[in-house]
Amino acid sequence: MQVWIYSVAASTDPDFVRCVVPWRVDGHLIFFGPCKKLMRERLRKRFLSQNIDHRSVTDQLFIVGINGAVKHLRKIIWAGRLTEVMTFAHADTHLTGARFQALRNHPASPLHVSPIFEAGELRGYRHVSLEHSEDDAWVADLVSRSQNVRLAGQSLTLLNGNAWEAFDRDCCMLLQNMFFAQGQGIEFDGPALDVLRRAQPEKPGIDSYAVFGRNKKGSAIGLRGTFLEISGDVAEQFISWLNSRCGSEAQNAENVIAKTRCT
Numbered sequence: 001m002q003v004w005i006y007s008v009a010a011s012t013d014p015d016f017v018r019c020v021v022p023w024r025v026d027g028h029l030i031f032f033g034p035c036k037k038l039m040r041e042r043l044r045k046r047f048l049s050q051n052i053d054h055r056s057v058t059d060q061l062f063i064v065g066i067n068g069a070v071k072h073l074r075k076i077i078w079a080g081r082l083t084e085v086m087t088f089a090h091a092d093t094h095l096t097g098a099r100f101q102a103l104r105n106h107p108a109s110p111l112h113v114s115p116i117f118e119a120g121e122l123r124g125y126r127h128v129s130l131e132h133s134e135d136d137a138w139v140a141d142l143v144s145r146s147q148n149v150r151l152a153g154q155s156l157t158l159l160n161g162n163a164w165e166a167f168d169r170d171c172c173m174l175l176q177n178m179f180f181a182q183g184q185g186i187e188f189d190g191p192a193l194d195v196l197r198r199a200q201p202e203k204p205g206i207d208s209y210a211v212f213g214r215n216k217k218g219s220a221i222g223l224r225g226t227f228l229e230i231s232g233d234v235a236e237q238f239i240s241w242l243n244s245r246c247g248s249e250a251q252n253a254e255n256v257i258a259k260t261r262c263t
Contacts, residue, residue: 044169193207
């Protein structure tokens with residue numbers, strides 16, 4: 001079992017996910033598109049290949065997001081178990097129908113590129129969303145270097161070689177929805193912090209805000225661009241704790257939403 005924990009820099013609210021990555025498809029499913037380049041590169045290498053653009057995942061791999069740093073308050077705002085890894089081309093072709101309509105129709109959809117095929121072969125992508133449109137940031141969601149690709153307007157196409165080698169960040173995923181904050185995040189209590197301290201014995205100053213420890217100056221470590229990886233027994237302990245909290249916090253969120261509607 002593995003747990004990957006990261007900071008959702010684009011969403012600083014500790015009680016709501018206020019960004020499009022991750023995307024709550026429904027109560028059972030989460031879509032994770034761009035962002036977290038290192039994480040997606042690793043998943044691509046682990047599950048996909050030149051001839052495999054989609055794979056169902058049986059590994060017990062969980063991804064957990066905490067809100068971006070604000071007012072010294074950090075909570076878990078989403079969590080999911082990885083179920084499918086795929087290219088954006090596969091996602092564009094297969095994530096269809098009523099279930100994915102809201103995902104596809106949102107102006108800043110995280111399914112932000114559509115494939116360009118020639119003679120049945122993937123030759124590039126076209127940017128079709130507002131997500132990561134500034135300064136053509138969407139290009140870096142697909143490639144780590146500009147070799148063998150050409151950017152023309154909203155299209156990124158191969159110059160030579162093959163798509164597998166050129167689009168080395170071409171990876172998105174689906175996850176089983178364990179928790180998605182809609183009014184109440186999950187606080188890091190004593191048992192959770194005990195697990196995090198066991199997972200990071202070399203990190204000083206771990207508390208409910210500095211969940212990744214503190215640097216020599218005493219500032220909370222943010223793990224910008226990367227994530228905390230927990231494995232084995234410690235991972236099992238963390239997921240056991242998280243499972244015990246997901247249901248209660250989801251119910252609390254429903255109560256908050258219901259109360260808001262009543263007033």
